[in-house]
Amino acid sequence: MWNQVMEFWSFNDLNVRYVTLGVCLIGISTAIVGCFTFLKKKALVGDAIAHAALPGVCLGFMLFDSKNPIVLLGGAFVTGWISLLAIDLITAKTKIKSDTSIGLVLSIFFGIGILLLTAIQRSGNAAQSGLDKFLFGKAASILPEDVYILGSVGLVLICTILLFFKPLSMVAFDPGYAKSIGIPVGLLELILSTLTVLAVATGIQAVGVVLMAALLITPAIAARYWTDRLWLMVLLAALFGGFSGTMGAMVSYLAPAMPTGPWIVVVISIIAFLSILFAPRKGFVARRLKLVRHRNKVLHENILKAFYHLAEEDASFYQARTAQEIYNRRPMPQKMLAKGLQSLKRKDLLKNESGDYWRLTKQGKEIGQRIVRIHRLWELYLQRFLKMAPDHVHPDADAMEHIISPELEALLVDELGNPQRDPHDREIPYNN
DSSP: OHHHHHHHHHTOSHHHHHHHHHHHHHHHHHHHHHHHHHHTTOHHHHHHHHHHHHHHHHHHHHHHOOOOHHHHHHHHHHHHHHHHHHHHHHHHHSSOOHHHHHHHHHHHHHHHHHHHHHHHHTTTOGGGTTGGGGTTOOGGGOOHHHHHHHHHHHHHHHHHHHHTHHHHHHHHHOHHHHHHTTOOHHHHHHHHHHHHHHHHHHHHHHHHHHHHHHHHHHHHHHHHTTOSOHHHHHHHHHHHHHHHHHHHHHHHHHSTTSOHHHHHHHHHHHHHHHHHHHOTTTSHHHHHHHHHHHHHHHHHHHHHHHHHHHHHHHTOTTOOEEHHHHHHHSOOOHHHHHHHHHHHHHTTSEEEOSTTEEEEOHHHHHHHHHHHHHHHHHHHHHHHHSOOOGGGSHHHHHHHTTTOOHHHHHHHHHHHTSOSBOTTSOBOOOOO
């Protein structure tokens, strides 16, 4: 196995070179266009175009009696464009919604494609061999002339995206604003639609009409989890698309019974799945950890606030308190309270005296004081500026006290004029 892997990466085999380069170009170009299709929320349109390309391939073969890649790609491009126009026309002229029109056009065109493909197969024309591979792709049989065509089309797609990158970005995110500043939104949407059709028509040669939508959209989905910057998203999507193409070709080389196209989709799907799970900020694990950290922060601050409230009542900030006293002041599940007390002890915000007695440290007292201060400042803000009754401000302040930053706290103090009392006539404690 290892020898086969090394042999693949040496690229000594001419067929390996052609197949790897071809699927890599397809992966990169379709991923770049797919980013804008994804941001325009037209993922299903790509699926409809892919299925609509099949009758174009069949018609191209029937009319010219040739499997020349340019002829087949041209036929796929034409029927793909017709399907796009059909979707827009049905949506605009009828009461049928966009998703329904996409499903309608997809099924009709794909059905016509299957009928034409069946007719060709029964015609007895020996040249029709291999046309059925467009259903699931035929990347392993990519020829040198295919690579030249794929390279040319890919170059056109990439150069067009780079040329219109800024206006396309505006159209993708906010077409209303783009139109208001004089950007020709209609023309750019036409260009983007043309690029999508061209990318799909090219990509079906590798993964087929059934799986083409995955190759178009999945790299964009994976890249979106790693960044909020469009240029970086496009770059990552291109890398993911190229990598998945290369890995699909390698799997097909190591196990000839394995088709290249479906394995390309499997690899990019694995990348997307891992991105959804483990991306640093937007991944499921990262968001879950962030939620756990926030819950712990809220728990800690609520306990420290309860200590501070008790201390205010008897003006003794470092007196030891029992867990029951804290519970009476701030009811919460006993296990959660015990966990919070132990965690605050580890952070040196509480000290555990003999038995079940706990007292604030200096740092713990400062944090509890800050939470109380923010709570009372926000109550005053709600009462003064939003005209909320004093008996209605507590729940909102109880939620906001945990997320207000020091900068916003300073703005609150300045806006309220350094107030000394809250709406309930309680002292607002400051650091001094």
